[in-house]
Amino acid sequence: MKLSQAEWQIMNALWDEHPATARQIAARLPEQVNWAYTTIKTMLTRLVEKQAVRERKQGNASLYDPILSRRQARSSALKSLVNQAFDGAFGPLMHFLFEQQDLTAKERTQIIQILQEHNNPKRNR
């Protein structure tokens, strides 16, 4: 399942807490995203058509739940990036991450830290 940028915004809001009404989703979008309410509804309708989201009527209004999980969406976005831009393998992606000159120090630290977390168990066992 491929989500567009705008769809990611909606899904991110929905994953954070659901079910949610369109109104609630609107409230959770990042500041910069200043969509008309009907824009959000349009996106939701399209997501329902794509079966990324389930809609159920609650009185006159609708409640939405994700069908597509964040994990699934992340996984396919990542795979598609890797295929498109990193020769289809995670290796080149990892290399790239490490060679990145324009990572901030903070990002760098973050990464190293995670690596250690995930690396240490191996050595400690």
Add this chain to the structure above:
Amino acid sequence: MKLSQAEWQIMNALWDEHPATARQIAARLPEQVNWAYTTIKTMLTRLVEKQAVRERKQGNASLYDPILSRRQARSSALKSLVNQAFDGAFGPLMHFLFEQQDLTAKERTQIIQILQEHNNPKRNR
């Protein structure tokens, strides 16, 4: 600079070796990509307009060179993925990479290996 999927195909072929003619690029595209020659030309024209590629006439034909570097393109694609899908931080991306259940053993090994490469210098110094 944001490249579309099709544009990545062209750019990948061009980065591999340049300058290149449209014909050469065509020859380097992956098997599955079976575009008409004019499709490739259209993409190239658009990439020139976007200033991702430079075109120079060599007799009747054109030679193309990338202006946008692979590194730059990768960097912005990665950043945009991270923003869109990983809360804007590399940390969550790294975590995700490690928790991924559906990585193949090979991919897993690849990653660990890279990590070690980049981790060891720190300890060995």
Add this chain to the structure above:
DNA sequence: TACATCTTACTACATTTGTAGAAATTGTCA
């Protein structure tokens, strides 16, 4: 009950993307 609201359902429209054909131009070889 009659209005002010909210929500949905439909429609709209510009831009970007994927894909390519047709026509014009240029180079080439017999």
Add this chain to the structure above:
DNA sequence: TGACAATTTCTACAAATGTAGTAAGATGTA
């Protein structure tokens, strides 16, 4: 020099995407 072949230029067009307006139905409320 004429016929072909290769290349470029233009034009086209459908699908996807971003963004939103309008009409009509449901609801709360004075």
